[in-house]
Amino acid sequence: xxxxxxxxxxxxxxxxxxxxxxxxxxxxxxxxxxxxxxxxxxxxxxxxxxxxxxxxxxxxxxxxxxxxxxxxxxxxxxxxxxxxxxxxxxxxxxxxxxxxxxxxxxxxxxxxxxxxxxxxxxxxxxxxxxxxxxxxxxxxxxxxxxxxxxxxxxxxxxxxxxxxxxxxxxxxxxxxxxxxxxxxxxxxxxxxxxxxxxxxxxxxxxxxxxxxxxxxxxxxxxxxxxxxxxxx
Amino acid sequence: xxxxxxxxxxxxxxxxxxxxxxxxxxxxxxxxxxxxxxxxxxxxxxxxxxxxxxxxxxxxxxxxxxxxxxxxxxxxxxxxxxxxxxxxxxxxxxxxxxxxxxxxxxxxxxxxxxxxxxxxxxxxxxxxxxxxxxxxxxxxxxxxxxxxxxxxxxxxxxxxxxxxxxxxxxxxxxxxxxxxxxxxxxxxxxxxxxxxxxxxxxxxxxxxxxxxxxxxxxxxxxxxxxxxxxxxxxxxxxxxxxxxxxxxxxxxxxxxxxxxxxxxxxxxxxxxxxxxxxxxxxxxxxxxxxxxxxxxxxxxxxxxxxxxxxxxxxxxxxxxxxxxxxxxxxxxxxxxxxxxxxxxxxxxxxxxxxxxxxxxxxxxxxxxxxxxxxxxxxxxxxxxxxxxxxxxxxxxxxxxxxxxxx
Numbered sequence: 001x002x003x004x005x006x007x008x009x010x011x012x013x014x015x016x017x018x019x020x021x022x023x024x025x026x027x028x029x030x031x032x033x034x035x036x037x038x039x040x041x042x043x044x045x046x047x048x049x050x051x052x053x054x055x056x057x058x059x060x061x062x063x064x065x066x067x068x069x070x071x072x073x074x075x076x077x078x079x080x081x082x083x084x085x086x087x088x089x090x091x092x093x094x095x096x097x098x099x100x101x102x103x104x105x106x107x108x109x110x111x112x113x114x115x116x117x118x119x120x121x122x123x124x125x126x127x128x129x130x131x132x133x134x135x136x137x138x139x140x141x142x143x144x145x146x147x148x149x150x151x152x153x154x155x156x157x158x159x160x161x162x163x164x165x166x167x168x169x170x171x172x173x174x175x176x177x178x179x180x181x182x183x184x185x186x187x188x189x190x191x192x193x194x195x196x197x198x199x200x201x202x203x204x205x206x207x208x209x210x211x212x213x214x215x216x217x218x219x220x221x222x223x224x225x226x227x228x229x230x231x232x
Numbered sequence: 233x234x235x236x237x238x239x240x241x242x243x244x245x246x247x248x249x250x251x252x253x254x255x256x257x258x259x260x261x262x263x264x265x266x267x268x269x270x271x272x273x274x275x276x277x278x279x280x281x282x283x284x285x286x287x288x289x290x291x292x293x294x295x296x297x298x299x300x301x302x303x304x305x306x307x308x309x310x311x312x313x314x315x316x317x318x319x320x321x322x323x324x325x326x327x328x329x330x331x332x333x334x335x336x337x338x339x340x341x342x343x344x345x346x347x348x349x350x351x352x353x354x355x356x357x358x359x360x361x362x363x364x365x366x367x368x369x370x371x372x373x374x375x376x377x378x379x380x381x382x383x384x385x386x387x388x389x390x391x392x393x394x395x396x397x398x399x400x401x402x403x404x405x406x407x408x409x410x411x412x413x414x415x416x417x418x419x420x421x422x423x424x425x426x427x428x429x430x431x432x433x434x435x436x437x438x439x440x441x442x443x444x445x446x447x448x449x450x451x452x453x454x455x456x457x458x459x460x461x462x463x464x465x466x467x468x469x470x471x472x473x474x475x476x477x478x479x480x481x482x483x484x485x486x487x488x489x490x491x492x493x494x495x496x497x498x499x500x501x502x503x504x505x506x507x508x509x510x511x512x513x514x515x516x517x518x519x520x521x522x523x524x525x526x527x528x529x530x531x532x533x534x535x536x537x538x539x540x541x542x543x544x545x546x547x548x549x550x551x552x553x554x555x556x557x558x559x560x561x562x563x564x565x566x567x568x569x570x571x572x573x574x575x576x577x578x579x580x581x582x583x584x585x586x587x588x589x590x591x592x593x594x595x596x597x598x599x600x601x602x603x604x605x606x607x608x609x610x611x612x613x614x615x616x617x618x619x620x621x622x623x624x625x626x627x628x629x630x631x632x633x634x635x636x637x638x
Contacts, residue, residue: 052632055544057543057544057630057631057632058632077549078548078549081543081546081547081548081549082546082548084544084545084546085545085546085547086546090541090544090545092541096537096538096541098242098538098541098542099246099538100242100243100245100246101242105242109542109545110545110546112235112238113235113542113545113546113547113551114546116234116235116551117233117234117235117238118233118235118238158545
């Protein structure tokens with residue numbers, strides 16, 4: 001069996017000192033390279049907490065998380081930051097582009113973060129990615145000059161800047177109309193097929209979830225169902 | 233370009249109005265510092281220069297005479313005596329030529345002038361004025377006082393029976409260059425002198441009292457043949473005069489008084505002025521620091537979400553820290569450049585506005601390179617230190633919380 005891009009083993013997460021709230025109650029999850037999975041569940045089921053842990057933005061209280069073959073249990077903050085930058089791309093619901101930077105600079109940002117400095121060699125890759133999402137001519141535009149759909153395309157290009165094996169998308173179409181949401185979904189799907197990037201998409205949209213190859217259902221901090229579509 | 237610089241410049245440009253306002257604030261603060269320091273430095277330099285224009289930095293004179301009572305006492309006889317202080321007569325420094333030679337060899341001493349000085353009267357017709365005779369070697373004397381540059385008539389050449397007097401005395405006696413007057417000492421000796429020149433040392437009392445003649449002439453009139461009553465010194469650093477005087481006393485046993493001792497009140501006033509200036513500057517720096525810190529604190533709050541996103545993309549805590557430190561430094565640096573230029577311009581404008589009768593500025597302003605460098609450095613480091621706290625809180629932001637809450 002190939003090495004998973006993401007491996008979660010018996011992960012628990014609880015908050016609070018006096019009154020302890022257990023949000024994740026023993027989650028096991030394995031995501032292979034090239035998978036296109038949806039994470040669904042009702043509000044308060046622990047999706048955001050799980051996504052934060054998978055994105056190395058938070059640590060589990062118990063359990064083990066392995067990203068791209070690297071056990072994260074004993075990594076310090078700098079180690080987690082380095083691993084996150086190199087292996088995980090993020091797409092947020094509200095795109096979260098940096099308003100002071102152009103679309104091109106936003107796409108370059110993960111590359112700048114990884115090398116610690118700006119470089120002219122980063123520009124062609126950023127341009128190529130913007131062209132792939134159909135925004136080649138908007139490279140110099142600031143986010144506030146772009147529509148919601150265009151901003152989300154830039155965010156997808158940014159998530160793929162370092163060619164990561166995994167992209168975590170938190171409600172990437174939640175703020176878009178149906179037509180634009182479909183377009184964004186298709187962009188992600190294309191990258192998944194062409195580049196073999198694994199996508200784990202948190203969504204409330206059942207229409208979107210059913211179009212993914214795999215649907216993971218999280219309820220009350222536990223994975224209650226994990227279904228793969230036939231033929232995937 | 234390093235990532236911290238790249239982001240700092242973008243954030244600085246993005247918050248344009250905030251950046252401009254804080255830079256203006258820092259500039260005004262630096263301008264106040266530069267202007268105030270330049271004005272006070274200028275006033276103090278001018279005051280000290282005026283004071284030292286008519287004073288030697290150090291005056292060396294013979295030790296005071298003390299009474300030595302010759303009372304024989306024994307166990308059987310107790311003597312109650314009141315010893316009165318001896319009246320000080322005009323005396324010469326013993327071996328003054330060697331003393332002058334020794335003083336000239338001191339590295340910090342730049343000029344030495346042996347002087348024969350004592351009270352006298354100047355008489356012209358029915359007018360009589362009490363004066364102070366200065367018997368000097370003209371070359372050496374000119375090394376102590378800027379008298380050659382301050383001649384208003386004739387030349388500073390007290391030779392033979394030629395004397396040089398001050399402007400007020402010349403007016404009082406109604407004499408000018410080439411006129412004659414009689415100089416008489418309290419010992420009864422007198423001689424007729426021709427006025428070779430008239431000086432104006434900028435001090436009315438000095439201009440009214442000083443009469444400069446040759447050493448030999450003064451020795452004769454003051455009955456101090458072959459002797460000198462004091463040795464005047466000029467030192468390289470005026471504020472080392474006290475130390476030089478103490479050293480001379482220790483070496484020679486003579487009395488050495490520095491200008492700092494004889495003008496103690498002036499020095500106290502100057503120090504008080506400096507303290508006030510420093511106090512004002514301290515509060516200006518404090519206000520500047522608070523301004524920078526508050527703007528950056530607001531910036532950190534505003535950019536919380538962006539910082540979270542950057543951290544999610546792999547930007548390390550130290551890079552985030554540096555982004556805000558660099559912003560603080562940039563504000564300090566730009567503010568210091570503008571503020572220094574503004575403060576200097578203000579000083580020059582102020583100095584040119586009000587002038588004395590002789591054309592010199594009433595409020596002299598001294599803008600030195602050291603002052604500019606000091607102000608710029610203070611503004612720069614204030615910017616960095618003021619940014620430290622907000623930078624630290626930015627670096628500590630939890631990316632998940634920052635993204636969620638913004």
